[in-house]
Amino acid sequence: MDAIFLQLLNGLDKGSAYALIALGLTLIFGTLGVVNFAHGALFMLGGFCAVSVQKLLNLSTQVKDESIPGLEMMVDLPYLQVWLGETGAQIISFAVPISVIVTIPLMLLVGVVMERGLIRHFYHRTHADQILVTFGLAIVLQELIKSFFGATPIPVPAPQMFSGSANIGEWLGMGGGVSYPWWRLVYFCFSTAVIAMVFAFLQFTTFGMVVRAGMRDRETVGLLGIHIERRFTIVFGIAVVVAGVAGAMYTPIVSPNYRIGMDFLVLSFVVVVVGGMGSLPGAVASGFLLGILQSFASMNEVKQLIPGIDQVIVYLVAVVILLTRPRGLLGRKGVMED
């Protein structure tokens, strides 16, 4: 019982990342009709925003080491700690949450520039061309990051407050057997909040209403005198921001390197297809579902039953879904269904 509950929890953080990326992919696909292969690269870009912020906060100067009296030793100490003392150290340890604040405007800018500068010219081209141009962009972004940050993963620590594990089992009265890293719990809550925010934005604001109308019937909305393209550009920006913050917050869980985005992207596509192309709730649901399935499949008992299942489960589910129900779990009838 404990083991099953633990696997459920383990699936949640990966599922959260899948859900966030898939949500962005679906937003872009639903509004602009573009399959964005660069979305994984944007996730990675977010991760490296966190890396840069962490590096920036850790800019150091040489000061005299006073821990051993009488010895002339110089040690590196971050400026923030020199200026603000203990508060500075606290700020440095909160590098990742701070980086989220930096990431939001930065990624919004990246998204808007990307849509206006590049993607816009591809609306009248074929789907294959759209896939290829975003794929090319992903390569360029990836290689730029590689040339600046190198190819090795860069560890980014979680805030001191959230290091260690939460004893979830005890809270729920299941005994002390189940503990779960704090930061993963934070990540899950964070992604739930982001998802809720995106849905609330689309559901309860006038802007969101117009966007939803545009997703249904772009032409009619345009005829009503609404500049739907501009709204869609902003939606694209929001999708990019979602991918960016997902990447930034994920850094303490997996140290980012330039390839992390692509690894996530391939799985996220599977997630989107399973959930149903163009269905936002579908993307979120199947993100969590596949994350949890993946972690269940990696249990020893299951692996003994069907060897290798942990490696292929996600793809297997995708194949079965595509063959039996091509519109996906929650897809609308007739959307990309051939």
Next chain:
Amino acid sequence: MMNTLEKQDRWLLFGFALVVLAGPLLLKPFGAGYPDLLQKFCIFGIFAIGYNILFGLTGYLSFGHAAFLGIGSYTAVWSFKLLTMNVLPAIVLSVILTAVFALLIGYICLRRSGIYFSILTLAFAQMAYNLAYSVLTPITNGETGLQLARDDLRSVDRLFGVAIQDGIPSTNFFGLSMVGYSGFYFCAVLLILSFYISMRITRSPFGLMLKAVKSNQNRLKYTGINTRSYALTAFVISGCFAGLAGAMLAVTDPLAGADRMHWSASGEVVLMTILGGVGTLLGPVIGAGVIKYLENIFSSFNEQILNSVFDFLPDAIQHPVVTFVGLFVGEGWELTLGVLFLVLIIFVPGGLMQGLQSLQRRIFPARPTPAADAARGAH
């Protein structure tokens, strides 16, 4: 046999064969005239030609062709281990086995089209890749990769009493060594053969059917034609080419690793085909050549070479220029590839072939042909 080809095509084939066979001489000035790299040009040329038969003709964008490359490699190495070091059985077995796998995977994937087809092929390739790394380790030898050993079985070789030398034996084609220039010419002949086959397919009624699948599948269905069987045949043929290329990789270097099946390898062949020109005969080969050239030559440039190249500039300019160009060479060769690819997709979606053609048209404006005159007269 050649009489079904048009005169123009015969010249194209002849010219292509000439250029490929003269490859060592022609590419020497570019620093690519050594057999190892030339072999790679040929092998990936074959891979891309095969891919183009599927993507170029039918328009089905497969993101899983690397799986067939990997299957071909593994089969070939197993044939070296169990049967003989002669490459002929290895190649034949690889092609047959990949054909079987392509038939199975293609049958399932082709039930869907468009983006769904891409995702399905990707899913199968990733499954193959993940399994090769985990459960199939007894067959694939996991991360180390499948290698030859001194005490391999090699039953056929033993049967014919082929002397076993010290160390690991090398691959051969009835005694012809597969390293160095003889190896290159072996690959070159196969490349020319592949080119010929792809030309025949493109020009045949079957090729026209495939093009019809690309341009309007629905209309074709309305006329009572089962398009799926045509697409499946194209899928299997292109899978066979990939298997052949995989076998050739093992022939030139008897080692097979799962990384050959990674989705990025599938992405690479898509890049090659697009870069050269989708649906053209020569394009994929050119694309493969360009990418392998970038990978091998550009990546070997380092700061020292750059400094000597830009030595004529004043120091103040030299340093920034070297730093900037340094981004694109050496480790960053993939950045050059990405930028080149982006520029092509944006401005010349037809790839290098289209670029060359429009360049040719600009330099030598076409003389009005009688057909064009007639067309103009009709308006």
